[in-house]
């Protein structure tokens with residue numbers, strides 16, 4: 015036997031049974047985004063490498079070590095998208111969606127990062143993301159957070175914590191950066207390798223370090239919040255007021271700097287303690303400078319992305335079951351004439367909205383009935399030679415102890431309607 019081929023490490027098949035829950039969560043999220051007036055956008059999975067290097071930032075984990083980058087046949091450097099924001103901005107600029115316009119967009123799909131796979135962290139994972147453009151106020155930041163909070167409620171997820179921070183403007187960060195560097199340089203000998211590398215180019219990212227040995231140094235570092243100017247503080251305070259009004263609680267986390275460089279002002283993460291190390295289920299913030307940085311006109315922007323694998327895991331831990339979508343009726347068909355008739359009856363039942371499985375490719379009555387039982391259907395609709403001759407079908411209850419009945423084919427739909435409401 016030939017050796018079977020396995021999927022790429024960290025990239026998972028999503029099988030039919032698991033997808034019932036996935037589809038349910040996606041459906042709930044879509045409905046919520048619709049009620050807030052968001053429209054879908056789809057962008058290619060592959061983009062020019064430069065797009066991500068220029069937006070996410072050259073000195074970030076994603077760009078330094080996690081991108082799936084390769085040369086295509088023309089020698090162009092392409093990258094499988096590690097996230098959706100950069101693509102969304104690129105598409106917005108390219109298609110003239112952003113200048114002097116207000117946009118509320120959402121997307122869903124796979125993202126690719128060459129991280130070390132573990133529970134909750136994959137190399138192909140899925141996000142549902144939203145990006146908004148043309149709104150500079152704290153109200154839209156609040157809307158994004160309320161929308162995500164509504165999703166948790168709709169999925170009956172409890173115990174998620176909202177972490178909130180403000181990164182201010184580029185100028186504020188540049189000033190803070192100097193003070194942070196001065197502080198960190200004093201501990202140069204105790205910094206780990208990653209932090210040493212970042213000390214010059216991207217010291218803020220050191221605050222994000224998960225290394226336990228670094229935590230004391232980080233805890234005593236100056237806080238960016240103390241460097242905010244009046245306008246930045248006003249924006250942040252107004253956002254907090256909106257959240258207070260809505261009864262959404264939050265924790266101010268001055269160490270929340272995010273792993274991507276395009277943020278300004280508000281950043282936030284929804285975290286859980288139920289998933290071990292991979293605690294962030296949703297993250298985002300403002301990225302007011304990114305549109306201009308990628309060649310568009312300066313445009314206010316804010317958004318977030320949800321990690322679907324992690325939300326699916328949380329929802330299954332909470333024991334929520336997606337509504338069943340098994341077949342309701344299983345057509346058991348014996349003989350060529352009955353099979354043709356059965357196919358037509360199946361179509362009529364589907365026209366009326368029933369979920370119908372037609373047995374295909376023959377088999378004995380016994381094996382067909384076994385399949386009917388396994389399918390989860392409520393009723394078997396049996397059409398063999400005898401029924402065919404009499405223009406009838408036999409209806410057999412699969413989940414209840416009730417006598418089967420034979421009805422005219424012309425009465426099938428009405429009978430099924432009276433049984434399955």
Ligand code: HAM
Pocket residue numbers: 096097098099127129134135136137138139140141143144145273274294295296297298299301316317318319320321322323324
């Ligand atoms: P991010 O924090 O890199 O942000 O990813 C958002 C979410 O995607 C994370 O909170 C996590 O739930 C999920 N995620 C990230 N990496 C993985 C992985 N390797 N395996 C499984 N899940 C993962 C962004 O991507 C930004 N584009 C979010 C954003 C949108 N900011 C503004 N707009």
